Every structure is written in structure tokens, then in C-alpha cells.
Amino acid sequence: AQRVTQPEKLLSVFKGAPVELKCNYSYSGSPELFWYVQYSRQRLQLLLRHISRESIKGFTADLNKGETSFHLKKPFAQEEDSAMYYCALISGGYQKVTFGTGTKLQVIP
Amino acid sequence: ETGVTQSPTHLIKTRGQQVTLRCSSQSGHNTVSWYQQALGQGPQFIFQYYREEENGRGNFPPRFSGLQFPNYSSELNVNALELDDSALYLCASSFDGTILGDTEAFFGQGTRLTVV
Numbered sequence: 001a002q003r004v005t006q007p008e009k010l011l012s013v014f015k016g017a018p019v020e021l022k023c024n025y026s027y028s029g030s031p032e033l034f035w036y037v038q039y040s041r042q043r044l045q046l047l048l049r050h051i052s053r054e055s056i057k058g059f060t061a062d063l064n065k066g067e068t069s070f071h072l073k074k075p076f077a078q079e080e081d082s083a084m085y086y087c088a089l090i091s092g093g094y095q096k097v098t099f100g101t102g103t104k105l106q107v108i109p
Numbered sequence: 110e111t112g113v114t115q116s117p118t119h120l121i122k123t124r125g126q127q128v129t130l131r132c133s134s135q136s137g138h139n140t141v142s143w144y145q146q147a148l149g150q151g152p153q154f155i156f157q158y159y160r161e162e163e164n165g166r167g168n169f170p171p172r173f174s175g176l177q178f179p180n181y182s183s184e185l186n187v188n189a190l191e192l193d194d195s196a197l198y199l200c201a202s203s204f205d206g207t208i209l210g211d212t213e214a215f216f217g218q219g220t221r222l223t224v225v
Contacts, residue, residue, distance in 0.1 A: 043218055045215075097142070099144075099153070100151050
């Protein structure tokens with residue numbers, strides 16, 4: 001069975017400090033991985049996907065198949081980055097998606 | 110702001126009752142997925158509808174069922190409600206059978222269901 005693990009429920013960092021939100025997955029096939037973000041009182045929205053290898057709002061994430069990880073990183077945290085972040089995995093030709101339990105990022109001014 | 114709307118926003122039901130939740134999709138989207146998000150948890154995939162047919166399902170019992178209409182809006186029906194069904198129910202619309210994949214899925218604000 002596929003699984004997505006986000007080990008930290010809460011991550012607090014100071015403004016300007018580097019951020020790394022951890023995501024590990026278990027899946028026997030080739031995964032498609034995403035990061036979704038939910039700002040306060042807003043809808044869940046896509047942040048980035050591994051296939052596009054893009055940087056959004058300064059965030060990047062690299063798929064490491066050897067370590068089965070897809071950690072989200074940003075070199076300098078901003079207050080507006082405070083939000084709930086969810087890692088998600090798609091398998092089986094788009095037929096099933098699994099979300100992690102989420103990490104709340106709190107950026108301290 | 111996306112065009113995905115869900116109704117109602119809040120709902121209280123009694124154990125054993127049945128409930129119907131509704132979702133209208135983003136303009137141009139023909140696929141709707143439903144998720145259950147319990148407190149403190151990530152969204153759990155219930156199922157997806159594409160071209161009015163179920164096109165993928167998570168680990169939910171048959172008392173969770175759905176419909177998609179010709180205008181691509183969708184309903185989630187839950188029969189014989191249990192206390193553990195209390196959660197936020199999210200729908201997301203996307204294009205051409207993808208869940209989160211090639212094109213972005215847009216989420217609704219959710220329906221908060223409380224079963225007492």
C-alpha cells in the first residue's frame with residue numbers, strides 16, 4: 001500500500017531562516033508527487049509538482065528515489081509562508097491519491 | 110478565487126441518517142474528486158468522477174457513493190451515517206480524468222459534516 005509520511009506536525013522557524021518540510025513516501029512504482037498548501041481561511045491549492053521541477057514562491061522540492069523523499073525547501077522563510085503544507089502522491093495512472101497528514105509551518109517575525 | 114463551490118458549508122446529522130453533499134466544478138473542468146478530511150489529518154481520497162462515471166476509488170465502504178451530472182457538477186452521498194463520518198468533505202475539479210496530475214486540481218472550501 002502506498003503511504004506518505006510527514007513526520008512533523010509543526011515546524012517553527014524565524015523569518016529569514018532556511019525551511020525544510022519533510023515528506024517520505026512508500027510506493028513500489030514510479031510516483032508522482034506534489035506539495036499542496038493551505039493558507040489561513042483559504043482553500044487547499046497546488047504549490048508545486050515534481051515533474052515540472054519548478055520553483056514557486058521560492059520553494060523547491062527534489063524527488064529522491066533512493067531515499068523515497070520529496071522534501072520541500074526554501075532558503076529564507078517569509079512570514080507569509082506560514083500555512084499548512086501537505087505532501088501528496090499519485091499512483092496507478094491517476095486513479096489514486098494519498099495525502100500526508102500535513103505540517104504546519106509557523107514563521108516567527 | 111476558483112469557481113469550485115460546495116454546499117452546504119455546514120451540516121449536522123444524526124447517526125443512521127443519510128446525507129448529500131454537492132459540488133460544482135470549475136468552468137472547463139470535467140472531473141470531480143471527493144476527499145474526507147478528519148480533524149488533524151490530511152485529505153483522504155474517496156473517489157473520482159469523470160464523464161459521469163466513477164473513475165477511481167479509495168478505501169471507503171459502499172455506503173459512500175456519488176454522482177456526476179452532464180454539467181460536471183457532482184454529489185457525494187453517505188448512507189447510514191456513523192460518528193466517525195464527522196469531517197470536512199472537500200471536492201476538487203480537474204480536467205480529463207486527472208486527479209492532481211497534468212493539470213491543476215482546484216479545491217472547494219469544503220462542507221463540514223458533524224454526525225451526532
